[in-house]
Amino acid sequence: MDAVDRKILAELQRDGRITVTDLAQRVQLSISRCQRRLRELERDGVIHGYRAVVDAAALGFGFEALVFAKLRLDTMDDFDRALVGVPNVVEAQRLFGSPDYLLRVVTADLASYQRLYEETLAKLPGVRGLTSTIVMKQVIEPRPLPANP
Numbered sequence: 001m002d003a004v005d006r007k008i009l010a011e012l013q014r015d016g017r018i019t020v021t022d023l024a025q026r027v028q029l030s031i032s033r034c035q036r037r038l039r040e041l042e043r044d045g046v047i048h049g050y051r052a053v054v055d056a057a058a059l060g061f062g063f064e065a066l067v068f069a070k071l072r073l074d075t076m077d078d079f080d081r082a083l084v085g086v087p088n089v090v091e092a093q094r095l096f097g098s099p100d101y102l103l104r105v106v107t108a109d110l111a112s113y114q115r116l117y118e119e120t121l122a123k124l125p126g127v128r129g130l131t132s133t134i135v136m137k138q139v140i141e142p143r144p145l146p147a148n149p
Contacts, residue, residue: 001046004029006147008037009046013144016050053142061106063113064135067121068099075126076100082124088116099131 007027011018018026024034041047056064071079076094079101083092091104105121107113113132121130 005037005041005046008034008041010144010147012047012050056106060108063107063109064138065105065107065113066133066135067101067103067105067117068131068133069101069103069121069124069127070098070129071100071126072128073100078125079127086116086120086124099129 004027008023011023011026020035020038021031023038024031027034029037038047056062069079080094083089083103088105088107089103090106093102094100095102103121105113105116107116117130117132121127
């Protein structure tokens with residue numbers, strides 16, 4: 001990965017709908033060379049996909065909680081697979097130390113979160129305990145990665 005690839009990635013993170021023509025102009029490459037580099041970044045898995053950033057509240061998901069999960073260690077793979085089937089879990093990380101997982105969960109309101117918690121999250125494989133923290137305010141929206149590590 002060189003400086004030009006990093007410029008391409010920075011531009012795409014700013015505007016995922018940019019045309020190849022405009023992208024090539026911004027990173028000072030020919031259109032064909034830019035397109036070739038873009039395909040290589042996609043093929044190599046550097047670019048995982050393209051998506052719209054949507055306001056959760058506008059879709060009726062006005063409640064967000066961060067959930068810390070403690071598990072039995074022998075059930076983590078089963079837990080990983082089960083999480084895929086819970087659409088309200090919009091982000092999940094396995095952590096070192098305790099707790100074992102951090103989940104970002106969205107629902108319509110507190111009552112729907114309580115139902116999800118009791119009927120689904122608490123029944124996931126290997127769950128020993130769940131601790132929820134309600135998100136008061138999103139201070140920094142998900143943003144592009146920095147240009148350099």
